[in-house]
Amino acid sequence: MGWLRRHGVLLPGVSVLARQVSEARTVAEKRLHATVAGAARRADPALPGDLVATLKTPEGSRFSELERLRRPPTRTTGTAFARALERMDEIGAYRLGRLRLSQIPPNRMAALARYALGSKAPLLERAVEPKRTAMLAAVMRHLEAKAIDEALDLFQVLMATRLLNTAKRKTEKERLSTLPQLEKASRVLARAAKVLFEELELFEEQEADLDVAALWAAVEEVAPRAAVMTTAATVVSLVPEDENSAEVAMRAALATRYATVRPFLALLGESKALDAASAGKRVLAGVRGLPALARRKVGVKPLLPREVDDKLVPPAWRKAVYANPGLPQGAVDRVARPEAGASKTEAPRGADDVASFVKLSLAVVFRSIVFTGLSTFISLYAQQRMRGSTTAGTIALFLLFLGGAVGSVLGGSLANRYDRVHVSRWSYLLSVAAVTGVIYAPGPAMFLFVALTSVGLYVPFSLQVTLGQDYLPSRIGTASGVTLGLTVSVGGLISPLLGHLADSTSLKTALTPLIAMPALSWLLFRALPEPTAPKPQADAPAPRDPG
Numbered sequence: 392m393g394w395l396r397r398h399g400v401l402l403p404g405v406s407v408l409a410r411q412v413s414e415a416r417t418v419a420e421k422r423l424h425a426t427v428a429g430a431a432r433r434a435d436p437a438l439p440g441d442l443v444a445t446l447k448t449p450e451g452s453r454f455s456e457l458e459r460l461r462r463p464p465t466r467t468t469g470t471a472f473a474r475a476l477e478r479m480d481e482i483g484a485y486r487l488g489r490l491r492l493s494q495i496p497p498n499r500m501a502a503l504a505r506y507a508l509g510s511k512a513p514l515l516e517r518a519v520e521p522k523r524t525a526m527l528a529a530v531m532r533h534l535e536a537k538a539i540d541e542a543l544d545l546f547q548v549l550m551a552t553r554l555l556n557t558a559k560r561k562t563e564k565e566r567l568s569t570l571p572q573l574e575k576a577s578r579v580l581a582r583a584a585k586v587l588f589e590e591l592e593l594f595e596e597q598e599a600d601l602d603v604a605a606l607w608a609a610v611e612e613v614a615p616r617a618a619v620m621t622t623a624a625t626v627v628s629l630v631p632e633d634e635n636s637a638e639v640a641m642r643a644a645l646a647t648r649y650a651t652v653r654p655f656l657a658l659l660g661e662s663k664a665l666d667a668a669s670a671g672k673r674v675l676a677g678v679r680g681l682p683a684l685a686r687r688k689v690g691v692k693p694l695l696p697r698e699v700d701d702k703l704v705p706p707a708w709r710k711a712v713y714a715n716p717g718l719p720q721g722a723v724d725r726v727a728r729p730e731a732g733a734s735k736t737e738a739p740r741g742a743d744d745v746a747s748f749v750k751l752s753l754a755v756v757f758r759s760i761v762f763t764g765l766s767t768f769i770s771l772y773a774q775q776r777m778r779g780s781t782t783a784g785t786i787a788l789f790l791l792f793l794g795g796a797v798g799s800v801l802g803g804s805l806a807n808r809y810d811r812v813h814v815s816r817w818s819y820l821l822s823v824a825a826v827t828g829v830i831y832a833p834g835p836a837m838f839l840f841v842a843l844t845s846v847g848l849y850v851p852f853s854l855q856v857t858l859g860q861d862y863l864p865s866r867i868g869t870a871s872g873v874t875l876g877l878t879v880s881v882g883g884l885i886s887p888l889l890g891h892l893a894d895s896t897s898l899k900t901a902l903t904p905l906i907a908m909p910a911l912s913w914l915l916f917r918a919l920p921e922p923t924a925p926k927p928q929a930d931a932p933a934p935r936d937p938g
Contacts, residue, residue, distance in 0.1 A: 420522075423499060428521030430490040431528045441485065442527035446516045455512040457527075460534060463541045467548050468799070469856070469871075475542040476662050483539075487532040504533035539665065546659060573629045576622035582613045677703045693722035747919055748862040748870065754819075754912040754919075755855055755874055756881045761826060761908035762848050763882025764889050766791055769829070769841065772898050776837060787841050794845025795852075802850035810921040811858055815851035819916060822847035822909035830902050848909070861922035 394400075431438045445456040452459075460482055464475040492500065507515060507530035515526060590609045594601055607616060614622075659665075660681035677700055687694065696713065704712050712724050769791055770784035777783035798818075805814045825847050828840030859870035893901035 423495065423503065424522045424525040426495060427490070427492065427500075427503070427525035427528050430492055431524055433491075434486075434489050438485070438528075439524040442524060442531060443516075445527065445531075446512045448512075457512050457515070457530075460538075461508065461530075463537075464545050466796075467545060467552065468853070469549070472542070472545050472549055475538070475545050476659065479538040479542045480662060482531060482534050485531050485535070487528060487535050490528065490532070500529055500532070503529040508533070542662075569629050572625065576625040576629075579614050579618060579622040580626060583610050583619045586610050586613050673700060673702065676700070689722075694724075696723055699723050743865055744862045744920075744922070748859060750915045750919055751855060751858055751862060752873055754815075754915040757908040757912045757915075758819075758848055758851070758855075759882035760885045761822070761882075761905045763886055764902065764905050764908075765826070765829070765841075765844065767886045768889065768893070768898060768902060772830075772902060773837065773841075775898060776834075786838060790838055790841045791845045794842045795849040798846040798849025799853060801846065802852065802854055805850065806854055811851075811854040812916060812919050812921045815854050815858075816913060816916040818847050818850035819909045819913035823906060823913065826906050826909060830899060830906065851912075858919075858922065 428439065431442070435441075445460065448455045460478060464471045464478075503526060507526035510526070515523060518526065586609050587606065590606050610616070610619060660678050665675060665678070684694075699712070766788070770788045773787035774780060774784040802814065802818070822844055825840050825843035829837055829844055832840050856871055856874045859874040860867045863870040889901045889905075
């Protein structure tokens, strides 16, 4: 600036300078768009067309494929995690990481992705080439990394809520339940030990011979000999010799939750979109081996130490993994359960109860019919009841799905206090009255019954999945697929029949049969037993390690 002033150089006006800067930016943006679009075409000539196809809205859908892929998971459930992994794989299928864009600064790509993320699909579709392809490539490249992060974050939350927190609460509850008994025994032992030490010091000071009878006489002034021996045995039983007793108790609680988290681990291991840095390659290889490990029939072909990555086994788990006395010699305990003497390394389980699983599946079918039927027609029915008010329909639909969040949380909480069958049974009984109120309650009272219906139908939702796994312990994947699949599919097949009935008669007449659905589920749950853990089986003969 000083040189310009000394030499009297006349600068252009502000408007001219702004125009020149704008033209330079336009040239830079065009060059950026051309570079990104060219990299996409060089990587795959069909890639630009595939990216543009994501802007189309599929028939019967309200959103384009790009809008659907941009939506992150919003619920912390197993179904949401499965969908997050599917979304991750769908985005990863475009393989935007193969584009050679090292010459473009990362902040320029990030800015281009932010602009595309903030634009609606119609606006992106109207953009000219190569700008459209560049924006789509930038946003999909951004979503590729974001989808992985969101899926892993959801997995971490699920592991914390379904596994770690539950096991921690269980171990803490067990330790707290023994605390009063331990305190009482410790007080007796402390008084006896104090008297004993005082007497020993007295003998030492007087240099007299030790008189055992006198020692016991002094101790019995504080507590009877039988009481002292009993309290000592109590302390020994409640305070384990192992210094890592807290970790051992936590591991035992975690092992009992294996069936709950097993489907999540299999889904994560089967995903092809995951990758890792060099330091995490070993962990990723172990994760990829989880599906095969879960499917393996270890009762027929025991798992051997050489088939396990020893560096991935934490110190607190090594004894349970490699030295379970209830397994054949040289076998590795896949589940690392605390029970010794079982002949298999499966999670604690009994024989398949097919009859109970069939009853449970029928109950799931009836629940699917009533919930899908209401979610399809409740908005229209509320509008009819409230004299054509579209707001009433929106409120009814909102309450129906809002109650689902409350019901899911309430179901898990109640199942921790009572057994799952009783909780589900009472929930379906509540749903019978609630669905009746939805259809026949006058005026705005209908909205209260909509909320109660949602809560009543969602309380048993997750409980049914775990019950199915316990009824078919040898086919957990099949049980999970049936209970989750029937929840969605059967109701969708029945909804057109309800619509046809509504066209022929009235919507109220068409919804009335839905009252019977939770009643039928309630009747089926009355015949269901609560699964119990089996007794340990006798030791199996120990096969020799061929290696």
